[in-house]
Amino acid sequence: MSEEIFKKVVSHAKEYGFVFPSSEIYDGLGAVYDYGQNGAELKNNLRQYWWKAMVQMHENIVGIDAAIFMHPKTWKASGHIDGFSDPMIDNKDSKKRYRADQLLEDKITRYEKDGKTNKAEELQAALDQALLDNDLVQLKMLIEQHEIACPISGTRNWTDVRQFNLMFSTEMGAMAEDADKIYLRPETAQGIFVNFLNVQKTGRMKIPFGIAQTGKAFRNEIIARQFIMRMREFEQMEMQFFIRPGTQKQWYEYWKEARLKWHKKLGLGDDNYRFHDHVKLAHYADAAVDIEFNFPFGFKEMEGIHSRTDFDLRNHQELSGKKMQYFDAELDENGKPYGNYIPYVIETSIGLDRLFLATLCASYKEEEVGEDDKKDTRVVLALPPVLAPYKVAIFPLTKKDGLPEVAREIMGDLKLDYNCFYEEKDAIGKRYRRQDALGTPFCITVDHESLENKTVTIRYRDTMKQERISISQIREILAAEINWKNLLV
Ligand code: GAP
DSSP states (O other), X not given: OOHHHHHHHHHHHHHTTSEEETTGGGTOOTTOEEEOHHHHHHHHHHHHHHHIIIIITXXXXXXXXXXXXXXXXXXXXXXXXXXXXXXXXXXXXXXXXXXXXXXXXXXXXXXXHTTOHHHHHHHHHHHHHHHHTTOHHHHHHHHHHTTOOOTTTOOOOBOOOEEEEOOOEEEESSSSTTOEEEEBOSOSHHHHHTTHHHHHHHTTOOSSEEEEEEEEEEOOOSSXXXXXXXXXXXXXXXXXXXXXXXXXXXXXXHHXXXXXXXXXXXXXOGGGEEXXXXXXXXXXXXXXXXXXXXXXXXXXXEEEEEEEETHHHHHHHHHHOOOOOEEEEEEOTTSOEEEEEOOEEEEEEEEXXXXXXXXXXXXXXXXXXXXXXXXXXEEEEOOOGGGSSOSEEEEESSSSTTHXXXXXHHHHHHTTTSOEEEOOOSOHHHHHHHHHHHTOOEEEEEOHHHHHHSEEEEEETTTOOXXXXXXXXXXXXXXXXXXXXXXXX
């Protein structure tokens, strides 16, 4: 995957109704995007893949849908008011703002690309240490030492490095004077923590158990880049797994492996994943690892797995004055109940938009088709069939002779179970190409022979093979391929 391909993926996403810049008629809004008609379908399907794997397939994990707005004390307890910031630096000539650590990460990637492995490793170690120590002066020194220039002005005329809180705030209440300052949640996790006892009691959940949710999160990212990779409004899919204190190592390893397996099942290429252990731990974690994906611009974080200890529940207990404890009636090795304790937590947290981007990048293919003077290039999205926006496209070969009626009848039979696309216009080859570009795994063409013997042509996206089958076989063929089983079992 190259950066050249990335540019193509971005324009493909726009041209085929997957992703549009937000409020584009007003020239867009930085790092905010809208999902179009095909993007919304793909995103829904990816969300479902996560929900089915995490909630439906686990008896001890349930899902909730908490509000975006939360009591402001939530963010004091979680540490976001005091500690959720990024180091920023401004270029005095271009007046552009950057994340200091990101400038250094980019330099490391450049060193790696140029084969300067030692330099890359040396800088990575220095960066990790500076972040660990929260040493803003050292970050500036590294930027100077490695002669990093502003990509816009080309100068090295930098301000000092400062901290910048990433939470968006707004006001709640009708009158500005007595309005309360509240925040747009920067992570969905806190909606789970504050509901821990509600869910545990009403669901009679026994430790170990998990609470999952998907939903929007908001961060005022200093720099917006790489399309939907880093956005100011994005979607997270998070699961908090509540466990006995002392068992966190075992469950951390369990979820690391389980989540990697889930990613690999998507079929985007096993070599495209790697773990990256955190050296600088977030304010709530005692161990953390990223699952990185090989995006066209290099390996970058897709999912985080964090051992969050009892940090969140303990702080909520302190600030709210409400007990956040669990009574464990099971007996320990001495035959005594474990009793009351604040559970420890292992969190899995994945960005849906990043998953979407990874899926799009890895599925995008340009293939040479045809022979000799009829050579052509086709663009195909080789998505797992169950994730494709449309599962099947139905085409009458012509608009007359009763062919549309037969095609409509087939569509009527399938559309309750599968998202179907119907099209009568243009040459059949052109219609096939458009579906390839959307990732539709099957096209069904109704022709004159269909009227005589109730058969159609089925065309397979990946092989472009066409087969004559009877109309009564369609469902069986679709069911074998468009099946969650292929991903979940
Ligand atoms: N509750 C833990 C948490 O929020 P995080 O590592 O800050 O951890 C988790 O975020 C995931 O959310 C990341 O791995 C990434 O996939 C996604 N994510 C974070 N910031 C994002 C952004 N600005 N745009 C898109 N996705 C983002």
